[in-house]
Amino acid sequence: METTTAPDDREFYAKLKEEIRDAAPKLGIDKIGFASAEPFGELKQILLRHREQGYESGFEEPDLDKRTDPALSLERPQSLISVAIAYPSKLPNPPKSEPGAYRGIVSRSSWGEDYHKALRKRMAALESFIKERVPDARIESMVDTGALSDRAVAQRAGVGWSGKNCATITPEWGSWVYLGELVTSIPFPPDRPLTDQCGDCTICIDACPTGALVGPGQLNSSRCISFVTQTKGFVSDELMRKIGNRLYGCDTCQIVCPVNKGKNWTHQPDLQPEPEKVKPLLKPLLTMSNKQFRERYGDMAASWRGRKPIQRNAVIALGNFRDASAVPLLSDVLLHDDRPVLRGTSAWALGRIGGAEAREALKEAERTEADPEAAERIREALAQLAGNDERA
Known part of the structure; x- marks a missing residue:
């Protein structure tokens, strides 16, 4: 995606990117990455095949263009920001099932506060941090229910790779992470995408x-x-x-x-x-x-x-x-x-x-x-x- 950013502007945005990365832990964000806002052309073809095979859940955004083109979420986007927050995988002192008092289990993705709220709070703080420094920045935040594919953005931004289990796997936090993204008018320098590290493991x-x-x-x-x-x-x-x-x-x-x-x-x-x-x-x-x-x-x-x-x-x-x-x-x-x-x-x-x-x-x-x-x-x-x- 072309931009007319001047050399001094590029230096400013590169510095801002590092300020954001340094501030992320204080904002409750465990990992952050930056990516271009180009359409996800290859992903669209994958999603089309997925739909043709009847593999969709019905909970997804039905418009495949919206899921793969950031420009349909924000006019003239310049970059994407992917954020991840890590959540627990072990239950301390878990109560045990007993005859006559059996228990069910809720998946780890629903432990603690609703992750939609938890992510939105952190992304709102990040958005405020950015706008304090670039007041005219246009930003659209998305959490799970947003149009774009969280995993595709995270992979392009170097946050994690898309595992064979369809989860985003980060080197530091594993796949126990919630993902969100921001579409922005700021042309941040992109990070290097993470390539698949699952290897032959099945x-x-x-x-x-x-x-x-x-x-x-x-x-x-x-x-x-x-x-x-x-x-x-x-x-x-x-x-x-x-x-x-x-x-x-x-x-x-x-x-x-x-x-x-x-x-x-x-x-x-x-x-x-x-x-x-x-x-x-x-x-x-x-x-x-x-x-x-x-x-x-x-x-x-x-x-x-x-x-x-x-x-x-x-x-x-x-x-x-x-x-x-x-x-x-x-x-x-x-x-x-x-x-x-x-x-x-x-x-x-x-x-x-x-x-x-x-x-x-x-x-x-x-x-x-x-x-x-x-x-x-x-x-x-x-x-x-x-x-x-x-x-x-």
């Missing part, structure tokens, strides 16, 4: 519970547990079994990454986890009202889809734990909840747990259930119990 691809990583850097979102836990509808039997006790997100492909080994970051106070919130008891989740859910979990990124997905996933977890003590509660959900997805998922869980009480609840529900999908789940659960009896 540990993350091999470890993916559902095979959602269909190739290096290629994710079929419809099979990704992180995506599935954020949906609101029915989930297939196969994927429910794979979800385990995950309430939100999935960290498997990051946990197994060799670069992340031994990395845990505790220096950002607002991102530290509250053990009882990130590994909560499952049964109390099912009786929470919307108000109670917002009061308890509303400051977490995991709350963005509301309580329904979390409650559905709690039902799935109770089924996977085969928690017999949960049968009365699951039976109540099956027979009285006004949400078909919760009723049908409870039927699945009761079918997994089994027993006379579960069977009676399912038979009663079979007589009264009006929703076709929930009714099908009830019939499948009863068939599973009948099959178990025959094998006994």
Whole structure:
């Protein structure tokens, strides 16, 4: 992208860049990089193929031009700034699941304060820092929900490389980082992009519970547990079994990454986890009202889809734990909840747990259930119990 910056201006912006880099830690930013604002032409072709194969999640910006051309976010952009803040990967003194008191788990990306808020605070401080020095600078900040690809900007700006697990991996902080970017009218000298350092390693691809990583850097979102836990509808039997006790997100492909080994970051106070919130008891989740859910979990990124997905996933977890003590509660959900997805998922869980009480609840529900999908789940659960009896 051409610019008419004079030689003395280039010196000023190079110096400003170093001032920003020096100030970043005080602003709560762990790594920062600078890149040109040229369109991401190669990325657009990758995203087109991704869409053609049906791998999108539906949560992305639908306009591929906006995702790959900074000029559609800010008129006449001159450079991009990528920022990363590191978050923890280990839970201190984690509460343990026990029979009758089983727990779910929330992914590390939702530990502490909602990362959207945490990033916005830091990026607002960075924007103020820049505008104090260049008052007429035009800046557009983006966090996750922005149009541009966070990972593409981070790689071009030398913050990290795009790993085979579809995460940005930084040499210093691993992939336990939140990303944001600023599109600016200031022509900062660009940093050197980071090239792939995964080499021949395929540990993350091999470890993916559902095979959602269909190739290096290629994710079929419809099979990704992180995506599935954020949906609101029915989930297939196969994927429910794979979800385990995950309430939100999935960290498997990051946990197994060799670069992340031994990395845990505790220096950002607002991102530290509250053990009882990130590994909560499952049964109390099912009786929470919307108000109670917002009061308890509303400051977490995991709350963005509301309580329904979390409650559905709690039902799935109770089924996977085969928690017999949960049968009365699951039976109540099956027979009285006004949400078909919760009723049908409870039927699945009761079918997994089994027993006379579960069977009676399912038979009663079979007589009264009006929703076709929930009714099908009830019939499948009863068939599973009948099959178990025959094998006994």
